[in-house]
Amino acid sequence: MSDLASSPESSTTLHGTPVVPGVAYGPAVVVRGEVSPQAIARFDSSGLDAESGLAVYDQAAAAVSEGFVRRAEKASDAAAEVLTASAGLARDKGLRSAVRKHLASGDDLLASVHAAVEQFAQVFDSMGGLMAERVTDLRDIERRVVAHLVGEPEPGVQLPDTPVVLVAEDLAPSDTATLDPRVVVALVTERGGPTSHTAIIARQLGIPCVVGTAGALGLTPGTPLLVDGVAGTVATSPDAAEARRLVEADRADRAALASWSGPGETADGTKVKILANVADGESARAAATGPVEGVGLFRTELCFLNRTEEPSVEEQGAIYAEVLAPFAGRYVVVRTLDAGSDKPVAFATHEGEENPALGVRGLRLSFDNPDLLERQLDGIAAAARETGTETWVMAPMVATVAEAAEFAEKVRTRKLRPGVMVEVPSAALLAHRMLEVVDFLSIGTNDLTQYAMAADRMATDLAHLTDPWQPAVLQLVAITAEAGKQAGKPVGVCGEAAADPLLACVLVGMGITSLSMASAAVRPVGARLCAATMDVLEDAAEAALAASDPKAARAAVRQVLDPR
Ligand code: PEP
Ligand code: MG
Numbered sequence: 001m002s003d004l005a006s007s008p009e010s011s012t013t014l015h016g017t018p019v020v021p022g023v024a025y026g027p028a029v030v031v032r033g034e035v036s037p038q039a040i041a042r043f044d045s046s047g048l049d050a051e052s053g054l055a056v057y058d059q060a061a062a063a064v065s066e067g068f069v070r071r072a073e074k075a076s077d078a079a080a081e082v083l084t085a086s087a088g089l090a091r092d093k094g095l096r097s098a099v100r101k102h103l104a105s106g107d108d109l110l111a112s113v114h115a116a117v118e119q120f121a122q123v124f125d126s127m128g129g130l131m132a133e134r135v136t137d138l139r140d141i142e143r144r145v146v147a148h149l150v151g152e153p154e155p156g157v158q159l160p161d162t163p164v165v166l167v168a169e170d171l172a173p174s175d176t177a178t179l180d181p182r183v184v185v186a187l188v189t190e191r192g193g194p195t196s197h198t199a200i201i202a203r204q205l206g207i208p209c210v211v212g213t214a215g216a217l218g219l220t221p222g223t224p225l226l227v228d229g230v231a232g233t234v235a236t237s238p239d240a241a242e243a244r245r246l247v248e249a250d251r252a253d254r255a256a257l258a259s260w261s262g263p264g265e266t267a268d269g270t271k272v273k274i275l276a277n278v279a280d281g282e283s284a285r286a287a288a289t290g291p292v293e294g295v296g297l298f299r300t301e302l303c304f305l306n307r308t309e310e311p312s313v314e315e316q317g318a319i320y321a322e323v324l325a326p327f328a329g330r331y332v333v334v335r336t337l338d339a340g341s342d343k344p345v346a347f348a349t350h351e352g353e354e355n356p357a358l359g360v361r362g363l364r365l366s367f368d369n370p371d372l373l374e375r376q377l378d379g380i381a382a383a384a385r386e387t388g389t390e391t392w393v394m395a396p397m398v399a400t401v402a403e404a405a406e407f408a409e410k411v412r413t414r415k416l417r418p419g420v421m422v423e424v425p426s427a428a429l430l431a432h433r434m435l436e437v438v439d440f441l442s443i444g445t446n447d448l449t450q451y452a453m454a455a456d457r458m459a460t461d462l463a464h465l466t467d468p469w470q471p472a473v474l475q476l477v478a479i480t481a482e483a484g485k486q487a488g489k490p491v492g493v494c495g496e497a498a499a500d501p502l503l504a505c506v507l508v509g510m511g512i513t514s515l516s517m518a519s520a521a522v523r524p525v526g527a528r529l530c531a532a533t534m535d536v537l538e539d540a541a542e543a544a545l546a547a548s549d550p551k552a553a554r555a556a557v558r559q560v561l562d563p564r
Contacts, residue, residue, distance in 0.1 A: 013236075022206070023247050029158075029165070035147045050100070064154070095120055117139065160183070179207070185227075192463060193212055204518070266537060267532055276516065277298075278297070278299075292519075297335055313382065316378075317386065325387045329389075336363070362423075392418075408420075418438050431480040431483035449466055469544070471548065477510060509541030
């Protein structure tokens with residue numbers, strides 16, 4: 001980074017939502033998301049008839065598809081899957097015939113490509129959930145095809161070999177799939193929130209990341225940037241020596257975090273269970289090697305996203321046993337199917353709902369299909385018997401005490417420990433009554449935030465609302481934690497909030513007894529907690545609750561935890 005110029009006089013600071021902690025310094029690479037309007041205006045396809053227009057489209061689509069294949073060959077497993085899917089979509093026959101239809105009706109080539117993509121995007125959107133997320137891929141493909149047609153390089157991330165800060169409006173899945181943390185030292189996006197695709201990938205890769213940063217796209221490429229993924233700030237042209245000192249200090253802090261080996265407790269010895277979120281046997285085996293006391297959230301629906309038929313009880317038992325087995329001697333909280341809305345499962349989800357996030361999802365699927373839940377509970381009980389692992393079972397999307405009581409009864413009959421998730425504000429407000437009928441609560445802050453703020457967790461434009469630091473969300477968490485303290489029963493957090501080291505301190509200060517998170521967050525969270533006494537964490541919780549907005553809450557908590 002020795003080529004970075006220092007010009008502190010002209011330094012300005014942009015503010016966004018911090019999502020991955022860490023401090024990084026490097027020159028900005030601003031991702032061009034669009035093909036230049038001038039090139040589009042210059043493009044003239046009037047000399048092409050429908051047949052030759054389609055041939056030109058075929059060439060462009062093939063080039064885009066081959067580009068994805070080449071990048072897939074160099075990518076890791078998960079990234080290669082994303083890129084291979086995009087390669088297939090670029091060559092999709094249905095998309096091609098939609099282009100042909102529009103060309104035949106007299107539309108010019110660019111208009112035909114756009115109309116075909118729009119047509120597909122609408123279909124994907126109406127299917128909802130994961131299919132709707134593929135709309136981003138479709139639009140990414142459209143931009144790349146158009147670039148080929150008008151003779152420009154494909155838009156997207158073009159990285160040098162030296163470390164840079166990547167600045168973008170938001171990143172397409174195909175861009176994030178191949179990010180190399182040795183080259184991209186930080187990510188800054190203008191749009192997006194804590195649950196956006198960019199944030200999730202940055203968290204997995206451990207790249208400091210600030211999203212929803214107003215003004216980021218106006219940054220001049222090459223400008224030296226100091227990114228603080230804890231404060232959510234992006235300083236332009238900072239004092240170079242000071243910036244390097246801060247990066248070094250952060251590196252030393254991170255090295256200290258890496259050596260944290262559990263178990264979770266505060267500096268004065270209050271125990272806090274640090275748990276892992278897992279999706280299947282593979283992720284469970286990986287998580288079991290870390291310093292966690294168990295699994296706080298096994299998202300069972302993720303095992304069935306590609307299944308059209310419901311697996312038999314025996315097959316379900318075998319799938320669940322793969323997750324339970326690595327945790328023998330520890331414990332696993334299994335969540336029953338949270339199918340619907342953003343996680344469609346073909347054999348369970350209701351089709352054609354007007355508003356799936358508020359529809360028949362999670363536990364509600366059992367209202368008109370109780371046997372689906374009974375069979376899943378039988379599968380979980382079989383896995384618990386086979387592995388001998390202590391197994392707790394919780395239901396998602398519980399709204400009433402009666403639902404909780406009925407679910408608990410079914411779980412207890414199978415000699416398992418029942419709990420419910422607190423994702424609907426009604427469940428938080430009635431947490432004390434919920435705890436009269438179940439053994440534990442687990443707060444899903446992703447959905448609790450979505451429902452408390454009436455803001456779609458997938459909507460990048462609403463990132464300032466879908467922030468678990470919102471005072472209303474913190475109040476609901478505090479009410480739930482207090483109910484747990486009164487009842488003497490465990491209340492955990494398993495949403496993304498638990499993975500934020502600063503917010504984790506607030507949660508424990510409120511009385512939360514366990515935190516469940518992606519494996520990458522375990523050490524940063526564990527190390528942060530053991531640096532503060534319970535008194536200080538309680539002060540941090542009080543400061544967060546008293547703040548007027550998320551930014552003020554973060555600043556107030558930092559001040560309490562690290563008054564320097
Ligand atoms: C949550 O809503 O916070 C949660 C943990 O569940 P999911 O993210 O799977 O909806
Ligand atoms: Mg949820």
